[in-house]
Amino acid sequence: MRAIRITEDHAIDVIEARVPALKQGEILVRPRACGICGTDLHILHHGFPGTCYPVTPGHEFSGHVVAVGQGTKGVREGDFVAVDPNVVCGECRWCRAGRPNLCLHLSPIGVGRAGAAAEYVAVPARNAFAVNEKIGAGVAALIEPLACAIHAVETAGRLRDRRVLVLGGGTMGMLIALASRKMGAGEITLADPVATKRAIATRIGIDKAVDPSALGDELFDVVFEAAGAVPALKQALTCVDKTGTLVQVGVHDVDVTVPINPFNVYEQEITIVGSNSLADKFAAATELMPDLQKEAETLIGEPFNIWDFAAAVESMAAGHAIKTQLVFD
Numbered sequence: 001m002r003a004i005r006i007t008e009d010h011a012i013d014v015i016e017a018r019v020p021a022l023k024q025g026e027i028l029v030r031p032r033a034c035g036i037c038g039t040d041l042h043i044l045h046h047g048f049p050g051t052c053y054p055v056t057p058g059h060e061f062s063g064h065v066v067a068v069g070q071g072t073k074g075v076r077e078g079d080f081v082a083v084d085p086n087v088v089c090g091e092c093r094w095c096r097a098g099r100p101n102l103c104l105h106l107s108p109i110g111v112g113r114a115g116a117a118a119e120y121v122a123v124p125a126r127n128a129f130a131v132n133e134k135i136g137a138g139v140a141a142l143i144e145p146l147a148c149a150i151h152a153v154e155t156a157g158r159l160r161d162r163r164v165l166v167l168g169g170g171t172m173g174m175l176i177a178l179a180s181r182k183m184g185a186g187e188i189t190l191a192d193p194v195a196t197k198r199a200i201a202t203r204i205g206i207d208k209a210v211d212p213s214a215l216g217d218e219l220f221d222v223v224f225e226a227a228g229a230v231p232a233l234k235q236a237l238t239c240v241d242k243t244g245t246l247v248q249v250g251v252h253d254v255d256v257t258v259p260i261n262p263f264n265v266y267e268q269e270i271t272i273v274g275s276n277s278l279a280d281k282f283a284a285a286t287e288l289m290p291d292l293q294k295e296a297e298t299l300i301g302e303p304f305n306i307w308d309f310a311a312a313v314e315s316m317a318a319g320h321a322i323k324t325q326l327v328f329d
């Protein structure tokens with residue numbers, strides 16, 4: 001089979017690889033749609049913790065089950081599935097504590113093991129979630145980022161009637177805004193310096209979409225830093241209201257630091273909390289996505305053929321669409 005491979009020295013190759021042999025509990029999936037996200041850019045350009053180079057990327061995907069290995073339950077050949085990319089050990093103290101995203105032996109598909117930018121990918125059957133194919137392969141491939149958004153929103157704690165600010169109008173920011181709405185948040189404001197992103201935020205029904213410079217000294221109960229950018233985080237720290245919560249969702253480079261004002265955190269009783277990946281929210285996202293199909297479709301740009309991976313990455317980095325996806329022959 002053919003597969004995309006990223007090497008440690010930033011090269012993207014199309015390689016001929018063996019169709020993966022299925023291990024106990026695994027199924028073989030033929031991907032139909034696969035998203036590219038910031039994590040893939042990190043893997044390509046800076047190195048991302050936990051990446052096993054050379055790696056076949058692709059961790060946001062949907063596809064058909066074409067073979068099932070031994071010891072698989074609940075999945076059948078021909079099923080259409082979305083896949084939770086986080087392969088965990090199930091035994092370490094974080095797994096046992098119900099925090100699988102913090103697994104000590106985490107090996108995400110497309111990062112620590114071969115991903116979906118290939119004709120076939122082997123995945124543990126328990127990571128596959130059946131989806132009604134009618135929602136579309138692209139929308140199904142957005143279930144993974146939606147699960148991350150749900151985890152972020154739940155990390156924020158109570159949202160009902162609280163004023164929410166989302167900094168960053170990428171896929172995560174948009175999905176966090178949508179998930180916040182589902183959780184009954186009060187007014188939701190999304191801030192992004194790019195006008196086309198604000199226009200899309202408005203189109204999917206976000207209450208307010210503004211340029212970050214227009215926020216002034218407005219304060220919010222819950223602030224999501226979903227830009228992964230230092231200016232956004234600095235701004236986020238200044239616009240959390242008393243007893244408010246700042247959720248760090250955006251992925252910064254590992255050595256970035258930002259000063260905080262501890263007096264402010266103390267006096268205003270502010271909570272700063274991280275939200276990493278999707279935890280155990282994949283099933284919840286699978287359930288929610290049909291309600292958000294229209295909005296999800298609005299986020300997806302004109303797809304690229306899988307073998308045009310390099311062009312897709314360029315387009316993604318240039319911000320031509322909120323979500324860049326690959327489709328398969």
Ligand SMILES: [Zn+2]
Pocket residue numbers: 036037038039059060145
């Ligand atoms: Zn991703």
Ligand SMILES: [Zn+2]
Pocket residue numbers: 088089090091092093094095096102103104105106
């Ligand atoms: Zn574990």
